[in-house]
Amino acid sequence: AQSVAQPEDQVNVAEGNPLTVKCTYSVSGNPYLFWYVQYPNRGLQFLLKYITGDNLVKGSYGFEAEFNKSQTSFHLKKPSALVSDSALYFCAVKGAGSYQLTFGKGTKLSVIP
Amino acid sequence: NAGVTQTPKFQVLKTGQSMTLQCAQDMNHNSMYWYRQDPGMGLRLIYYSASEGTTDKGEVPNGYNVSRLNKREFSLRLESAAPSQTSVYFCASSELAGGPIYADTQYFGPGTRLTVL
Numbered sequence: 744a745q746s747v748a749q750p751e752d753q754v755n756v757a758e759g760n761p762l763t764v765k766c767t768y769s770v771s772g773n774p775y776l777f778w779y780v781q782y783p784n785r786g787l788q789f790l791l792k793y794i795t796g797d798n799l800v801k802g803s804y805g806f807e808a809e810f811n812k813s814q815t816s817f818h819l820k821k822p823s824a825l826v827s828d829s830a831l832y833f834c835a836v837k838g839a840g841s842y843q844l845t846f847g848k849g850t851k852l853s854v855i856p
Numbered sequence: 857n858a859g860v861t862q863t864p865k866f867q868v869l870k871t872g873q874s875m876t877l878q879c880a881q882d883m884n885h886n887s888m889y890w891y892r893q894d895p896g897m898g899l900r901l902i903y904y905s906a907s908e909g910t911t912d913k914g915e916v917p918n919g920y921n922v923s924r925l926n927k928r929e930f931s932l933r934l935e936s937a938a939p940s941q942t943s944v945y946f947c948a949s950s951e952l953a954g955g956p957i958y959a960d961t962q963y964f965g966p967g968t969r970l971t972v973l
Contacts (some may be wrong), residue, residue, distance in 0.1 A: 747898075752896075757944060760911070772875035777961070779964075784967075785944055785966060785967075786964035786965050786966045786967050787899075787946070787948075787960075787964040788964070789961050789963065792961060794959045797932055834897070836963070837959060842904070842906065843901055843904070843914060843915070844889075844901070844962060845901075846898040846899040846900075847896040847898055848896055848897060853955060
């Protein structure tokens, strides 16, 4: 079985400060990892994904994520947070032997002006 | 290019009523999915269609049926709605067949907010 844990229900960060949203995963074999963002009353928007290769993945809106195989983590980062980054962030994993994408419970990011 | 569209946006049902949620995509994607989103639980897969003509159960299929009408359209039916089915429903699509060797990106519609009284 595959699973994702987002240990923080909410993250607060001051505008201009770096932000990190944490994600750990469990899967058999090599993982495919994704980050999505959801703004209020909207669908999910794709930010970035890791398939293979470079452990640092760059995505939309200045976000990046670092894959760490030994720690089974895929944390989302941004060097300087914007108020407009305030949203709900979801990490998701798909094992190489699975048809299904499994989502974490989400982390609410609030960027304070 | 509208991406993934869903109708209706909002719906209120009484227990026991039936309804069909519609989803269409104009990206020529092969795979389509239905999820439900509940507070504090993330998204859970209800059914998916890896390619036209096939459908498979996801994590929480009980109480639902699906139809892959053609390559563009994938509908979700509630035959006898229950209050436990109050949720936000999202449809998604991806380009490649949802096979185990692919990491294709799923693109989501805006959602249908369903309340069952």
